[in-house]
Amino acid sequence: MEAQVRPDDDVRLMLAFCGGDAAAFDALFQRWAGRVLRYLDRMLRDPATAEELAQEVFVRVFRARSGYRPEARFSTWLYTIATNLARNELRRPARRHPHASSDDEAGPPLAAALPALEAELDARRLGERLERELARLPERQRSALWLAAVEGLPYAEVAVVLETSEKAVKALVHRARVALAACTGAGGGET
Amino acid sequence: VSEGRDDEAVLDEELSAFLDGELEPARAEALRARLARSPALAARLAALRRVDDGLRALPARDVPDDLLGRVKAQEPRGEPPALAVEAVEDAQAKLRVAEVRARLRRARRHAGRARRPRRRLALAVGAAAAAALLALALWTAPLPGRRGPERIPPSARAPRPATPDRVARAPQPPAAAPRRQEPGPAAPEVAGADPLAAAPELGLPEIADDELAVALELDALEDLELIERLDFLQFLARQGSG
Numbered sequence: 509m510e511a512q513v514r515p516d517d518d519v520r521l522m523l524a525f526c527g528g529d530a531a532a533f534d535a536l537f538q539r540w541a542g543r544v545l546r547y548l549d550r551m552l553r554d555p556a557t558a559e560e561l562a563q564e565v566f567v568r569v570f571r572a573r574s575g576y577r578p579e580a581r582f583s584t585w586l587y588t589i590a591t592n593l594a595r596n597e598l599r600r601p602a603r604r605h606p607h608a609s610s611d612d613e614a615g616p617p618l619a620a621a622l623p624a625l626e627a628e629l630d631a632r633r634l635g636e637r638l639e640r641e642l643a644r645l646p647e648r649q650r651s652a653l654w655l656a657a658v659e660g661l662p663y664a665e666v667a668v669v670l671e672t673s674e675k676a677v678k679a680l681v682h683r684a685r686v687a688l689a690a691c692t693g694a695g696g697g698e699t
Numbered sequence: 700v701s702e703g704r705d706d707e708a709v710l711d712e713e714l715s716a717f718l719d720g721e722l723e724p725a726r727a728e729a730l731r732a733r734l735a736r737s738p739a740l741a742a743r744l745a746a747l748r749r750v751d752d753g754l755r756a757l758p759a760r761d762v763p764d765d766l767l768g769r770v771k772a773q774e775p776r777g778e779p780p781a782l783a784v785e786a787v788e789d790a791q792a793k794l795r796v797a798e799v800r801a802r803l804r805r806a807r808r809h810a811g812r813a814r815r816p817r818r819r820l821a822l823a824v825g826a827a828a829a830a831a832l833l834a835l836a837l838w839t840a841p842l843p844g845r846r847g848p849e850r851i852p853p854s855a856r857a858p859r860p861a862t863p864d865r866v867a868r869a870p871q872p873p874a875a876a877p878r879r880q881e882p883g884p885a886a887p888e889v890a891g892a893d894p895l896a897a898a899p900e901l902g903l904p905e906i907a908d909d910e911l912a913v914a915l916e917l918d919a920l921e922d923l924e925l926i927e928r929l930d931f932l933q934f935l936a937r938q939g940s941g
Contacts (some may be wrong), residue, residue: 517872519794520794523790523791523794526790537767537770539863541762541767545759545760545762546759550757562762563766563770564788567773567774570770570771570773570774571774578790578793582824590784631756634753635753635757635758638750638753638754638757654754657719657750657755657756658751660753662721663719663721678712678716681719682711682712682715682716682868685718685750685751686747688750688753689746689747689749689750692749692750692753
């Protein structure tokens with residue numbers, strides 16, 4: 509069955525790149541490099557490795573010009589590459605990193621046990637706490653929450669990236685969000 | 700959203716999906732109503748929203764200036780062979796057509812919503828016309844002792860009144876195209892029906908891809924009315940030539 513072609517400005521740019529327009533690749537890089545780097549930063553919490561993997565993501569995009577087929581949204585394809593690279597990195601035995609867990613059924617988030625923050629927490633402290641608790645989340649929860657809540661991907665797209673169902677994405681996002689809400693001291697946790 | 704459920708335990712997942720715009724419209728509406736009644740639930744939603752706001756506000760570093768150069772330097776053999784021009788053009792054409800078809804689908808949905816009341820009226824008129832025709836047929840049917848109407852040879856018949864297909868073939872601006880919901884006595888197979896919906900059932904080809912591409916080039920498809928008229932005129936023209 510022929511793959512469905514979807515309307516997508518980024519797909520258009522990628523096709524232009526495939527057709528020999530080198531500036532189209534630069535445009536794609538400008539549009540997406542920041543978001544990919546930010547995603548990998550949060551997934552790995554290791555700036556040097558995140559940068560290395562962001563570079564690898566775009567090397568793969570660059571090399572795909574000889575075989576690219578627009579079978580999904582560009583963002584889905586891009587985040588799938590980034591997620592797979594991050595996952596491989598996180599599972600490397602020799603790696604020491606704060607995100608060893610890939611178990612979606614991990615026990616209650618540590619955030620739930622943390623004391624509630626004061627209401628007057630400034631944005632910086634709240635951000636630091638959120639970042640720390642985000643790093644403690646199981647890998648797939650972290651990825652699902654970031655892609656859905658920050659990058660604004662629909663659940664269907666996140667499901668493709670994570671190779672799971674929309675229902676599972678809904679549950680992953682929910683668990684992650686509730687765990688982080690608990691750490692802000694504002695409630696929203698599961699009871 | 701069941702009223703009997705406990706706010707604290709059950710609705711978290713729905714609240715989360717609601718924040719992401721992933722809740723079905725009916726459920727979202729029910730949840731909005733419940734949020735309006737329950738300050739506790741509204742507070743929980745605010746807590747979850749605060750997480751999103753906090754995540755989005757996390758500092759993001761700049762992309763290193765040399766990263767793009769490093770990416771390009773990773774390709775040791777220079778630029779890889781690009782896709783064949785034909786393959787790229789084919790993919791681009793499919794993309795254009797996919798875009799136009801998506802817009803047409805939206806236009807048809809829009810038209811369907813906007814004209815539903817008129818469609819109901821058209822159906823009512825059509826039903827009345829059918830009843831009248833049935834009564835006429837019963838009255839004119841040959842019964843024992845009663846002669847039926849005289850058969851008139853086709854060559855002797857009076858010219859047919861203008862039908863939508865003939866109207867469509869006559870030179871006139873698109874604005875003069877007949878509205879598809881208006882029942883026309885001379886074209887009962889079209890009257891009251893949605894020709895856009897009927898076209899595939901009749902085995903008629905949809906608008907050709909190259910025609911869509913031309914319309915896209917002209918940027919004419921922004922006008923939803925025009926889309927409908929183009930589509931409708933094409934349908935009628937094909938009816939007339941078929």
